[in-house]
Amino acid sequence: xxVTSQAFATRAVAALKNVDLQRAMxxxxxxxxxxxxxAIEALPEFEQLRSVAREIKEHTLSHLDFYLERFESQVIxxxxxxxxxxxxxxxxxxVVDICRRVGARSVTKGKxxxxxEIAINPALENAGxxxxxxxxxxxxxxxxxxxxxxxxxxxxxxxxxxxxxxFQEHHSRYGYNQRVTEIPDIVNEARQVLRDAFLSAxxxxxxxxxxxxxxxxxxxxxxxxxxxxxxxxxxxxxVTASIEKVVPTLEDxxxxxxxxxxxxxxxxxxxxxTFSTGPRRSADLDGPKEFHVLLVDNGRSQMLGNEFREMLxxxxxxxxxxxxxxxxxxxxxxxxxxxxxxxxAVLTPLMVGLEKAxxxxxxxxxxxxCEQVCPMSIPLPKMLRQLRIREFEQRLTPTxxxxxxxxxxxxxxxxxxxxxxxxxxxxxxxxxxxKRGRFRYLPFAHGWTKVRDMPAPQGQTFQQAWRRSxxxxxx
Amino acid sequence: MNNxxxxxxxxxxxxxxxxxxxxxxxxxxxxxxxxxxxxxxVQPVVETDFVSRFIAKSKAVASTVATVPSLAQVPEAVTxxxxxxxxxxxxxxxxxxLLDGIDWPASMKIERRQARRQDVVSITGVFxxxxxxxxxxxxxxxxxxxxxxxxxxxxxVIVRRQQIVTHIEDVWRRMRSEVNEVPRTINFITGPSRTAxxxxxxxxxxxxxxxxxxVLVEN
Numbered sequence: 266x267x268v269t270s271q272a273f274a275t276r277a278v279a280a281l282k283n284v285d286l287q288r289a290m291x292x293x294x295x296x297x298x299x300x301x302x303x304a305i306e307a308l309p310e311f312e313q314l315r316s317v318a319r320e321i322k323e324h325t326l327s328h329l330d331f332y333l334e335r336f337e338s339q340v341i342x343x344x345x346x347x348x349x350x351x352x353x354x355x356x357x358x359x360v361v362d363i364c365r366r367v368g369a370r371s372v373t374k375g376k377x378x379x380x381x382e383i384a385i386n387p388a389l390e391n392a393g394x395x396x397x398x399x400x401x402x403x404x405x406x407x408x409x410x411x412x413x414x415x416x417x418x419x420x421x422x423x424x425x426x427x428x429x430x431x432f433q434e435h436h437s438r439y440g441y442n443q444r445v446t447e448i449p450d451i452v453n454e455a456r457q458v459l460r461d462a463f464l465s466a467x468x469x470x471x472x473x474x475x476x477x478x479x480x481x482x483x484x485x486x487x488x489x490x491x492x493x494x495x496x497x498x499x500x501x502x503x504v505t506a507s508i509e510k511v512v513p514t515l516e517d518x519x520x521x522x523x524x525x526x527x528x529x530x531x532x533x534x535x536x537x538x539t540f541s542t543g544p545r546r547s548a549d550l551d552g553p554k555e556f557h558v559l560l561v562d563n564g565r566s567q568m569l570g571n572e573f574r575e576m577l578x579x580x581x582x583x584x585x586x587x588x589x590x591x592x593x594x595x596x597x598x599x600x601x602x603x604x605x606x607x608x609x610a611v612l613t614p615l616m617v618g619l620e621k622a623x624x625x626x627x628x629x630x631x632x633x634x635c636e637q638v639c640p641m642s643i644p645l646p647k648m649l650r651q652l653r654i655r656e657f658e659q660r661l662t663p664t665x666x667x668x669x670x671x672x673x674x675x676x677x678x679x680x681x682x683x684x685x686x687x688x689x690x691x692x693x694x695x696x697x698x699x700k701r702g703r704f705r706y707l708p709f710a711h712g713w714t715k716v717r718d719m720p721a722p723q724g725q726t727f728q729q730a731w732r733r734s735x736x737x738x739x740x
Numbered sequence: 741m742n743n744x745x746x747x748x749x750x751x752x753x754x755x756x757x758x759x760x761x762x763x764x765x766x767x768x769x770x771x772x773x774x775x776x777x778x779x780x781x782v783q784p785v786v787e788t789d790f791v792s793r794f795i796a797k798s799k800a801v802a803s804t805v806a807t808v809p810s811l812a813q814v815p816e817a818v819t820x821x822x823x824x825x826x827x828x829x830x831x832x833x834x835x836x837x838l839l840d841g842i843d844w845p846a847s848m849k850i851e852r853r854q855a856r857r858q859d860v861v862s863i864t865g866v867f868x869x870x871x872x873x874x875x876x877x878x879x880x881x882x883x884x885x886x887x888x889x890x891x892x893x894x895x896x897v898i899v900r901r902q903q904i905v906t907h908i909e910d911v912w913r914r915m916r917s918e919v920n921e922v923p924r925t926i927n928f929i930t931g932p933s934r935t936a937x938x939x940x941x942x943x944x945x946x947x948x949x950x951x952x953x954x955v956l957v958e959n
Contacts, residue, residue, distance in 0.1 A: 289939070296940045310782050317781045324774075330753045331763055331771055343922065349746035401946060402937035418937060425939050452935060452943045459947065464857055479775055480922045490933040490948020493890045497925070508749065513775055515912045520781040522908070534873040536801070536934055537948070540926035548882035550835075550854040552924045562749045570756025 266384050266412055270601030270613055270622035277628070280595040285424050290596055293421045297587035300531025301638070308533075314523050319642050321517045322578040326569060332478040332511045333560065339481025343543030345556035350383075356561045357388035360470070360503055363557055364394055367501050369467035375485060375492035376400035377472025378416055378581055379505045379561055381603040382616070385470070397462040399491035401455055408435050414597030416604065417529050417583040422596045425451070459491070469495035469553065471541075473506035474525065474580070476558070479514045482540040483558060486525060488532075493539055502541065502553040507561045509577040521580060524640035528582040564616050572651050576611055578641040585635035585645060591628050600625060607635035607645040614652055623661045626652035669709070684728060691722045698722070778912065783872075786906040790871035794904050795956070797874025801931030802944060803952045810959045811900075815844050817955050818863065818896060825951070827861055827894060834864040836883045839898065854885035855892055862888040862949075863896045868911045869904045869954075873930055876954070877911050880925035889927050895949040900957045 269276070280286055305311045325332050337347045350356035364372060372394050374380065386407075389396045398407040402420035406413055408431045413419030420428070429446050432454055439458055445451050471492050473483040483504045485492045496502045512518045526532040545552030568577055586592045586606030597605035601622070604612045610625035626649040635645040656662055657670065676683040698704055698721025707714050725733075754760060763771070787793055795805050806817045822829055830849040833839055844850055855862055864884060868877040876897055880886045889895060905911060915922075933948030944950055 293940045308784055310784050313782045321781075327757065328763065328767075328771055329757070330750050331768060333750070333753075335775075349749050351745050351748060355745055399947065400937070401935045405937065418940070420937055421940070423938075428938055448938050448941050448943050451938055452946055456945065456947060460857065463947075482922065482926070488933070489935045489946035490890050491946070493886070493927070494947055497886045497890065508753075513771075514778055516778050516780050516909055519908045519912070523784070530936070532801075532930075533797075534801075534875055534928065534930040536929065536931050538875075538928035538930075540922075540928075541924065542922045542926075543924055545924050546881070549880060549924060550882065550885040551887045552880060560749070562752070566749055566752035566756055569753060570758075574756075 266381075266387075266603065268602050268613070268617045268621045270617070270625055272601060273599055273624040273628055276599040276601065277595040280599050285427060286422050286596050289422050289424045290593060293415075293418065294587065294593050297530070297583075301528060301584060301587070302531075304527040304531040304533065308523070308527065311524070311527070314520060315640055315642060318521045318524055318640060319578065321512060321520060322641060325512055325517075326509065326574065326577055329508065329511070329569065332513055333508060335478040336476050336481055336511050337560075339478065340543065340556075340558055341481075343481050343556075344546075345481065345543045345558060348557060348559045350559060350561050351563070353383035353561075353563055356383040356505065356559055356563070357385055359559055360385055360505070361388055361392045361394075363501065363503060363555075364389065364468050365392065367467065367555070369394060369501070371395040371397065371462070371466050372468045372470060373462050373466040373495045373499065374398050374400075374403070375469070375471035375487070375495040376403050376419070377470065377505050378413075378603065379472055379507050380470065381413060382507075382563065383505065383561060385505065397459070397466070399459050399462065399495055400487075400489060401452065401491075404455060404459065405431060408432075412598065412603055414605065415583060415586055416581050416606075416608075422598065463491075463494040463498050466495075466499040468501040468503060469497075469499040470503045470505060471496050473504050473510055473558075475518050475521070476506055476511040477513075477515055477518055477540070478511055480540075480542055482515075482542040484518065484538065484540050486522070486535045486538050488530075488536040490537060493537055496539070496541055497552055500553055501555040501557070502544070503557045503559060504541070505559050505561065507563065508565050509579075525580055525582055528584040528638070528640040568615060573611065573615055573648055575643050576608075576615070576648060578643055579608055579612075580641060581608075582640060584638040584640065588634040588638045590630060590632065590634075595628075600628075607649070608643075611645060611648045611652065614655075619652065619655055619659060620661055623652075623656045626650075626656065665709070684726070687726050688729060691726050692724065694722050695724045778916075780907075780909045783907050783909065786872050790906045791901060791904055791956075794869055794871040794874055797871065798931075798954055799874075801874055802934075803874065803931050803954055805954045805956055807956045807958060809957075811838075811842055811957055814842050814898060814955055814957060815848070819845065819848070821896065821953055821955075822861065822894075825894070831861045831863050831896075832856075832859045832888065832892065833862070834884050834888055836865045838865045838900075839863060855887035855890075857891065859892045861894045861896065862892040863898065864888050865898050866903055868914060869899045870906075870908055870911065870928075871904055872907050875908075875928050875930045876952075878927045878929065879915070879919065879923040880927075881923055886925045886927065889929060890933075890948045893945070893949060894951045894953065895929075895932075896953045896955065898955050898957065901959070 592606035935946035
């Protein structure tokens, strides 16, 4: 999909004024946070599991080639196929080729963020295939022709009324003319409409929450059951997965599973955790005849070797989004691509290019909640700062800000200059602001004073006050 | 092209890890040992009465549970459940030897096969049940078609007490000792299907079963 992250500021302002969006976000926010807290308080081993999970992932990443090769050979041994794609374009080509070879006409999909990342839907549609998203949230945004606004709740920005309108518009062709307004009826109508899609699809595409090297299994963690109908009913099952999803053993994935659902939805276990290994066996009565796993790099092997390596521990639970004050205020679409919130503000610049997304690392208050709640202890604020440094180094920062930062840096590195200059500035501001005690407007800082007043200084710099107080006890 | 993509990704990974080739023998031997060890990490505490825990956890995720003393009482429990929930006595059943050994009433219409669109009620056994989380574990195979777990509206699961294990890892241990190869599908099922995609309100019966009923057999 087209990257529109450079419009973050305008989109964020529009999002703040969007009444429907604000209503939908207000409903979602507290629920995620409270449910997660309750689930974690009920598990005293949570912190221990967090450090175990981190170790498992770090161990795997340090030997990623070994575990990917083992995973590959185990998939092949169980009768499946493995494909490798360096880029989104290569990945789409591989999936389209499989669909063409088997003469597919319709494809059902389980939720996959890698699928969103490589933009598989338009690629399949351009190849003449009918593509149906079957996760309810994904189905809603497919009808609305929108990208997901949350990695685990893709339609979290939609109100119930908006879903009602969408269903009325799109379901009348299946003979559903009644306007459904209550949640049970809305869910039931989607269930009925999508049944036909599940049963007639030629190919089912799912993502993978994890890959297990030991067995060659792909794992999906879901609640609706759509992923299971997608990977069981069609003749061909394709898994789109990124290379960092692999873990060594079933015991390793078990430890991480204990963190995932609790961090995401506050469940101890999601309703369905499903391990797919190869195609149906000769004695099986159902299941796909072909099983393909597509391993997508798309920039990850580069991340493995640089300061963003720890981002590869991410298990896509969404806790950082739910706890981010910026995400909670503006929603996911303002971020302008498929990943949003803190993890999206790190991944988007790394995957689409910093020059196309350099506003995102700046849309952060560095409050640190994302890192506190991350089950994999990813230092998201540190990475956002690193991206800001890259932004400055690559001269992507606006000129006026670069000047400001350069002047400040020049002074800050020279205390004998910094102190007299600051005492003059402070005294000047004190004199100018004496009457009101605050400033409603400051030159070069209009953006800052537009929404708040700057208090006028009280005559001394911090360092002067410190020196006068002697030990600092009477500031 | 596919092979060159594979080789390049693996070579990029090695470069990122400051290596030029595959691992040293000593390192890969250590990794083989780690894989074979199947070491268990941190596990949540599960109380001694893990059967009660299984029942409580199942109910907490909106499953219903009926306990019967022996297999002979299963048909009665199933009939009663179907009657109270206003379902016809028509079921599609897994071709599972355990279920075949039960003396089902003549009034119940039973077909033993995978699920089809119109099926309303399915009955299956399990490979194991996990007390830690109230999870049912089903392995696909000739005796256990996966569609039975997802297509029908009502899924009835017969669990024998000795199939209940305490932790998730116990399933892996049992699987390695009792099953020759990893099956096509391992289903962990924890409650009936649900979604919270509309206004974050939990609604049961999204795409999978609307109800999940466990018949727990004591002996």
